[in-house]
Amino acid sequence: MRATLVFTLTFGLTSAVPFLWNGERQDHDRINVQLGPRPYFVVNDMDEGPLKKKLQSCSEGPFHTTDFTFGHRGAPLQFPEHTEESYRAAARMGAGVIECDVTFTKDKQLVCRHSQCDLHTTTNILVIPELAKKCTKPFVPADPVKGTPASATCCTSDITLAEFKTLCGKMDASVPTATNATQYIGGTPPFRTDLYSTCGTLMTHKEYIRLIDSFGLKFTPEAKTPTVKMPYLDWTQEQFAQSIIDDYKTAGISPSRVFPQSFLIDDIYYWIKHEPQFGKQAVALDEQVDTPEGYRNSTAQLPMLAKNGVKIVAPAFFALVKLDAQNRIIPSEYSIAAKKAGLDIISWSFERSGFLNHGGDYYYQYVAPVINNDGDMYTVLDVLAKQVGIRALFSDWPATVTYYANCMDL
Template structure:
């Protein structure tokens, strides 16, 4: 039976005692590590047992191998021990909340371009590559209704910029991922996500996605959008301590702190200012002001939390030290998004790239983040990798 009918899949069921499984990947990474105390410690934990940990934030489900923000991906993340499950929240044309990484990513994460009746509703229709210009399309949740959204299938995020047909365009899965489980991922509404995660007894981290349409959208304001996301938890009597609302927009964080303080105290400011040297410096300098305004949780890309010292050793960065000095909690993103690390790891390892030579170095970086930076948790595209580490060191609960 197709995976899109996850209701009939045994992995969807909720046994009284879930057997957490980390699979082969952590052991592959361990074998690839340099010899030393960290490797020995991690090897000593090889037989578990493993349990869920709220140190482990599921990033888009289990997006390394499953289509992101699908029920199948969430089921895999739960099985791998993620204690906190993410739903990136966007809105449809009829102002209903759904799980998507971006408001306008349907053309790369679903089969919308193959659904001719819905493809015609996309903001920008498919245009083939021609005369040196890449293929393009733009399909947004706000282009379609909730009912139409629910007819789509999730696929692995990716596209082929050299495509001359829709089929070629959709065939762009990155080399380090797989289409093996991309048969027809079951898309989820925000409400469905809440009900499922609640039934598992896990924690929530919904991210209010920055709109890619002008706001207000048909009278729908940013403030109402932010409030609607929180209202979904309040209407179900979800304990705010189980919810970690996120946003890249400071205004959203401040809104929750002021208007929904029980949720706002755990609001996670996703800090993308660190992407440039000037932005990194300004972000570091602004941390005391953020703390003074009530922001208690910072979440930068994890490259911003480490650097190399004069001896070439990986150590906490100035940003990390400033955040801890201000009493901030830190949640880092996103583990397992880099593919092979043999060339330095690129974006997520850019400040320590000279010390990154192979995949096993992932655990070296995670160890610095956990033991020296003192992060509360880390988002991962393959939660099992972080679950193994968290269980070995007794992190989370």
């Protein structure tokens, strides 16, 4: 069951009592934000120019929590995602808003996982025999003769909440050539680390709310699209979406501190209609932009979203920028259309690309010809902040965005 060595960090969070402002908690300043060396490494790697000089001028801070920084799954560049340790790291690095991707267990309890069916790559479930046998698709080793990779599918809906809480969180990774389960759950990419992956503490949605509330920070729960067919045990998609909001209402959290998200537009419309105080900050995640046709369709649909009450859209940040004829990074057609429609933009996900010395990856696809070092990520961020005018940016390592936001007074 649960490993005997449990990794729990406090990150020095103070025990000061938060004060109230207009009836709401306002205690960002209780966290002594510490950014570590990475932002300095990225700044020093930048091409020479005014932006680099400006960022260098801010090297000694002071640094403080900012709502421009959204902790994407916490701080999963180095900590197992959606674990207590990852959330604490994000808070320490100045993320004003921290994410819980919300899915559910077999007994319909809400938990924080990026996908309903990712336990085989984000936890140690495959090396716990009594739970591994409950997986939707138990582990199958790689077969070099047939040329088939190792595989498994383990879902939160395969196990109860009590069973879920016995698992250890690990870095999201797997080894396709593995011949046994222990090998399979390895494979952490070289730009990440297993240093803090001894046994990440998995979180329920309610535990996440209590933790983030204790920091005085804000919340962004994402209603993950269920893998199981809905209704699930007579539980509808609408009831799932409502249950997320109910947890905040029960905890006495002001709607102004919550940014509910979903890729399913019907979830957004549900919140706008049935929970308007939460719905006005609902974030319509947009993955249509992944294809050229989808990008065009999504751009064209932005006025309709605004007309239907959507206030915030959130595509991957590659969709917000492009290159002009002089190879300068500028706002994209999507960015211009969103602003014209009166929509705020929150984008994702910074620090998820690994090394940028070969043009970046998915997140830099429209500007790849001018991306050749890690420092170029700040050049892109500067355009997103100043020209596109994004409201906030999700990051796998919040310190990098917090450094920029503090330097630019965002």
